Amino acid sequence: MALLYANNICSEFPRCGMHKSCAAKMLRQLLGRRFLVFAIAWLAYASGYLLRKPIGVIKVDLEQEFKFTKLQLGWMDSALTLPYATFQVLFGSVGDTLGARRTSSAGLLIAAVSMVSFGYWNHLRMFLMLLVINGIGQVYLQASYGWRHIFFLPSVIVAVSSVLVFLFCSEPSELGLVIPSKDLQTTSNRDVSTVLSWSELLKMPILIDVSLAMFCLKLVRYCMYMWLPLYLLSHLSYGKTEAGMFSTMFEVGGVVGSATIGLVIDRMFKGNGILGSAISALFCTVCLLCFTLTRHWGVAFNSAFMVLVGAFNCGPDTILGGSVSAQLGEMNGRSSAASVTGIVNGFGTLGTVVQGPLIGFVSEHYGWPAVFYIMVAFSMLGSVCIFHASTLKAALAQEQSTSSGDSRRDIQRLLVEQEI
Numbered sequence: 001m002a003l004l005y006a007n008n009i010c011s012e013f014p015r016c017g018m019h020k021s022c023a024a025k026m027l028r029q030l031l032g033r034r035f036l037v038f039a040i041a042w043l044a045y046a047s048g049y050l051l052r053k054p055i056g057v058i059k060v061d062l063e064q065e066f067k068f069t070k071l072q073l074g075w076m077d078s079a080l081t082l083p084y085a086t087f088q089v090l091f092g093s094v095g096d097t098l099g100a101r102r103t104s105s106a107g108l109l110i111a112a113v114s115m116v117s118f119g120y121w122n123h124l125r126m127f128l129m130l131l132v133i134n135g136i137g138q139v140y141l142q143a144s145y146g147w148r149h150i151f152f153l154p155s156v157i158v159a160v161s162s163v164l165v166f167l168f169c170s171e172p173s174e175l176g177l178v179i180p181s182k183d184l185q186t187t188s189n190r191d192v193s194t195v196l197s198w199s200e201l202l203k204m205p206i207l208i209d210v211s212l213a214m215f216c217l218k219l220v221r222y223c224m225y226m227w228l229p230l231y232l233l234s235h236l237s238y239g240k241t242e243a244g245m246f247s248t249m250f251e252v253g254g255v256v257g258s259a260t261i262g263l264v265i266d267r268m269f270k271g272n273g274i275l276g277s278a279i280s281a282l283f284c285t286v287c288l289l290c291f292t293l294t295r296h297w298g299v300a301f302n303s304a305f306m307v308l309v310g311a312f313n314c315g316p317d318t319i320l321g322g323s324v325s326a327q328l329g330e331m332n333g334r335s336s337a338a339s340v341t342g343i344v345n346g347f348g349t350l351g352t353v354v355q356g357p358l359i360g361f362v363s364e365h366y367g368w369p370a371v372f373y374i375m376v377a378f379s380m381l382g383s384v385c386i387f388h389a390s391t392l393k394a395a396l397a398q399e400q401s402t403s404s405g406d407s408r409r410d411i412q413r414l415l416v417e418q419e420i
Contacts, residue, residue, distance in 0.1 A: 037169050044108060044161040050154035051115050052225065053251075055080065057244045059230040062127075072124060074360025077226045078353050079128040085349035101169045108162035116155035119148030205396060207328055207340060209389035210274075210320055214348035216382030217281065217320075220288070220375050221313050222352040223359050224250045227371070228306075235368045236295060236302075249303050253310025261315025273324055274393055277316035278386035284312035285379040292372040313379070316386070321345045 059073050114130050121127060202208070228250060232243035257280075265276030291305035325344045329337030363371050 040161075040164050040168055041104075044104065044165050047154070047158045047161040048108065048111065050157055051111055051151065052080070053248075054151055054154065056226040056247065057229045059227070060233045060240070060243075063230070066122070066124070068124065070360040070364040071357060072360070073230075074356035074358070076124075076127060077222070077356025077360075081222070081349065081352040081356070085346065085353055101166060104169070105162045105166035108158050108165065112155040112159035112162060115151040116159075118151040202343075204328060204340070206274075206389045206392050207343065209385045209392065210324060210328070211344050211347035213277075213281065213382040213385040213389070214317075214320055214344050215351040216378040216385070217284075217313055217317065217351070218348040219351035219355045219358075220284075220379050220382075221254070223355045223371070223375055224306075224310070224313075226356065227359050227363070231368055231371070242299075246299065246303065246306075249306040250310040253307035253312075254314035256307070257311030257313070257315035258318060261311060262318055265315075265319060272390070272393075273319045274386060275390040277319050277324070278383055278390055280312045280315045281379065281383035281386055284309055285376060285383055287312060288372070288379055289376050292369070292376065295372075317348075320386070321348060 055076065062068050062073060062076075063070070118127070118130050121130070224247075228247040229243045232238040232246060233240065238246060261280055265273055265280070269276035287305050287308040291302065291309060294301045294305065321341065321344055325341040326337040329340035358374075359371055362374055
């Protein structure tokens with residue numbers, strides 16, 4: 001099989017004079033390098049979350065030690081997510097210019113250096129600045145050494161990940177490898193006649209609904225990431241370790257949901273991922289409401305409903321922010337898949353920025369039950385937006401089918417007239 005693939009390489013690049021054995025050797029290098037890069041990239045991406053999760057875990061310590069209000073704790077969330085959103089939208093071209101290996105390793109190293117000293121400062125402004133830079137297992141650490149050491153080991157892990165990315169995640173061109181069937185055309189050869197401006201993109205049907213849905217789902221998700229440990233400690237009387245461990249139930253559900261909900265939607269709603277995502281968001285709303293109503297029933301009920309909330313919240317993310325957005329950008333011959341995907345995910349990231357001050361204000365003035373009812377409302381709004389998008393998509397498909405049928409009948413009529 002490898003030799004057959006090697007023959008394909010030679011047939012696609014006849015001028016390289018590549019021998020079969022040479023092509024097979026290059027193929028083995030490609031496969032080995034691909035698995036190595038995937039493993040390191042996965043570990044590096046996962047390590048980045050080691051510097052996000054502790055912020056939710058240590059909020060009770062910051063509140064007690066520095067007398068921070070919940071609104072100030074909320075602004076710390078925004079300090080982390082706002083620069084992330086800004087650089088994601090405005091500086092995405094830096095990765096194309098410098099290369100993924102350099103930008104990824106530099107970003108990980110900057111985040112690690114910024115947070116390694118987090119526990120040694122005592123001022124809100126310094127905390128905010130370090131979280132801003134950071135935007136571009138730790139439960140046991142907290143229980144054993146206190147919150148001031150909680151970022152040290154994660155920062156070391158992230159720094160090691162940065163070195164691994166820089167050393168091993170080289171691009172094929174840097175290694176002298178040839179990717180078979182790779183499109184070598186430059187962007188100057190693309191047809192840009194159907195690329196839409198931002199104002200034209202925002203007039204697209206369905207796009208606003210999908211973007212608002214992503215805003216709502218991401219707001220709910222990051223509220224769970226950043227505030228669930230504090231809620232468990234202050235409202236449900238969990239211990240620090242128990243609160244930190246239990247709060248990961250949402251992430252466990254998110255991992256399971258991201259891997260399985262998309263597969264289920266593809267099989268049960270073939271060609272209609274929007275409808276499947278709407279149903280998943282609706283289930284998330286129901287499970288979140290059930291968690292709110294049964295919050296005093298014990299750890300077993302809390303864990304079960306929180307896993308379900310995580311699964312049904314995170315499941316639609318890859319569909320709405322990926323395949324659905326790309327389909328919208330390519331609808332009717334457009335060439336704006338990347339732009340549409342950026343808008344949808346940008347709206348989602350805006351939800352992560354807003355949730356900090358919003359949840360801090362609501363919890364401080366109206367109590368924790370109000371926070372969860374607000375999350376239920378946002379989750380419900382997200383599901384309604386997706387259902388509306390599904391209805392619009394079905395109507396557009398019907399309209400296109402009718403217009404194409406009319407066009408075929410007009411062509412047939414013209415042919416008959418010409419024969420007459």
